[in-house]
Amino acid sequence: MPSRFGDYISDRRKKCDITLRGMAEELGIAAPYLSDIEKGRRNPPNIDMLEKMTSILKLSEVEKNELFDLAGEERNEVSPDLPEYIMDIPEARTALRKARDKGKSDEFWKKVSETLDKDE
Helix, strand or coil, X not given: CCCHHHHHHHHHHHHCCCCHHHHHHHHCCCXXXXXXHHCCCCCCCCHHHHHHHHHHCCCCHXXXXXXXXXXXXXXXXXXXXXXXXXXXXXXHHHHHHHHHHCCCCHHHHHHHHHHXXXXX
């Protein structure tokens, strides 16, 4: 089964001219294990391994967020960089539940994101 996460890693790895074996070595894992991840036969790794991947692949902040989102999607979970933040901020959980209960869509969250951008 094709893996959007695996394809993303493979594409970025090739753009950086890093072999599968080379990247596996840098990550401290076996090449067949990384191959399985890229082919969608294994779930994306934990947050620590994802952070190492972002460093090896020299991902921008936007690309790093995309990698995390793809990892979360593939695991059918929240992006792995968000749970700790959500759990540390009770009002974040409250806001998410209110938005869910009121049926707020992506358009609502786009406006929230734009408001946050203006705060910078």
